[in-house]
Amino acid sequence: MKILITGTAGFIGNALAQRLLERGDEVIGIDNLNDYYDVSLKEARLARIRDHERFTDVREDIADREAMERVFREHRPQRVVNLAAQAGVRYSLENPAAYIDTNLVGFGNILEGCRHNGVEHLVYASSSSVYGANEEMPFSVHHNVDHPLSLYAASKKANELMAHTYSHLYQLPTTGLRFFTVYGPWGRPDMALFMFTRKILAGEPIDVFNYGNHRRDFTYIDDIVEGVIRTLDHPAQANADWSGAQPDSATSAAPYRLYNIGAHRPVELMHYIEVLEENLGKKAEKNLLPLQPGDVPDTYADVEDLKADVGYEPSTPVEEGVARFVRWYRDYYGV
Numbered sequence: 001m002k003i004l005i006t007g008t009a010g011f012i013g014n015a016l017a018q019r020l021l022e023r024g025d026e027v028i029g030i031d032n033l034n035d036y037y038d039v040s041l042k043e044a045r046l047a048r049i050r051d052h053e054r055f056t057d058v059r060e061d062i063a064d065r066e067a068m069e070r071v072f073r074e075h076r077p078q079r080v081v082n083l084a085a086q087a088g089v090r091y092s093l094e095n096p097a098a099y100i101d102t103n104l105v106g107f108g109n110i111l112e113g114c115r116h117n118g119v120e121h122l123v124y125a126s127s128s129s130v131y132g133a134n135e136e137m138p139f140s141v142h143h144n145v146d147h148p149l150s151l152y153a154a155s156k157k158a159n160e161l162m163a164h165t166y167s168h169l170y171q172l173p174t175t176g177l178r179f180f181t182v183y184g185p186w187g188r189p190d191m192a193l194f195m196f197t198r199k200i201l202a203g204e205p206i207d208v209f210n211y212g213n214h215r216r217d218f219t220y221i222d223d224i225v226e227g228v229i230r231t232l233d234h235p236a237q238a239n240a241d242w243s244g245a246q247p248d249s250a251t252s253a254a255p256y257r258l259y260n261i262g263a264h265r266p267v268e269l270m271h272y273i274e275v276l277e278e279n280l281g282k283k284a285e286k287n288l289l290p291l292q293p294g295d296v297p298d299t300y301a302d303v304e305d306l307k308a309d310v311g312y313e314p315s316t317p318v319e320e321g322v323a324r325f326v327r328w329y330r331d332y333y334g335v
């Protein structure tokens, strides 16, 4: 299959591209390699796939409408996975424009590209942050999510709404995946595991927000990639039982689906740090701080729908995933 992936120099997009190339698909990869975090890490990820004979490297900005029209016209992908985004909850308080440009304008361009070029299925990244002020656990795609706590979260919820209109108006099958804190080798330097590792090894104190009382549904990268591929292979279908009188938020009379994709195993932040300390053979000095603006205290994914529809079965406990991350980190940075 010919699959267009956006964000192929990114953590998840790169891991996904690798797996799709391994199974024989053709991959068109778009990334603008922006400097939100270390560009050399993005380059190093890309170097793992760039020379593959079925990979085409496209250096463009998804917010560039003309460039996106050209890429879709030239490559005519059958399926599309949109992972390019301005990620990060906290940074959205500092630089809101980046979220508007990539997550809203850019996503609009992806929808248009799919609409005009007969794409069979669009899978796109949403986020557990859409649950915002919700407290009913586990978080379910059938709950209302009208109370986002950051512009990042609002941009992801907006993507779900935008996708629904294209599924409804143009019969474009779309599936939104709400990712829950993804971690693992080749991860993101702005995320906790990466920052903690760097600081603990350097003998610097780590900032632990919400006084360490967070619980997160940490999800290992291989489990995420497996779920994305299973979803990609299963285009969204209309729900024949959907009723506008009692509207279900995760399905529609149009070919539209939303799923949570998480480990379904919330872990105390303090336990996550202990596992990291054991693997590094070093104790962390902790700065205990209040909850940061925009952050949510706990996340916990209800993944029953993804299990039922595509057989999703996350299998990596944090003890194993953190150990694999630390092995990769030591090897990559030579520490």
Ligand SMILES: NC(=O)c1ccc[n+]([C@@H]2O[C@H](COP(=O)([O-])OP(=O)(O)OC[C@H]3O[C@@H](n4cnc5c(N)ncnc54)[C@H](O)[C@@H]3O)[C@@H](O)[C@H]2O)c1
Pocket (backbone or CB within 6 Å): 006, 007, 008, 009, 010, 011, 012, 013, 030, 031, 032, 033, 034, 042, 060, 061, 062, 063, 082, 083, 084, 085, 086, 087, 088, 101, 102, 106, 125, 126, 127, 128, 178, 179, 180, 181, 182, 183, 188
């Ligand atoms: N990693 C997580 O825990 C997590 C959790 C929830 C949601 N998500 C979502 O999953 C997706 C992938 O996340 P990730 O962790 O791999 O992030 P990432 O930042 O590592 O990857 C995103 C990639 O997209 C590229 N990009 C950004 N803006 C672009 C633009 N305008 N044009 C072209 N390329 C652009 C970046 O250069 C980067 O390589 C994102 O949509 C993110 O919001 C991730």
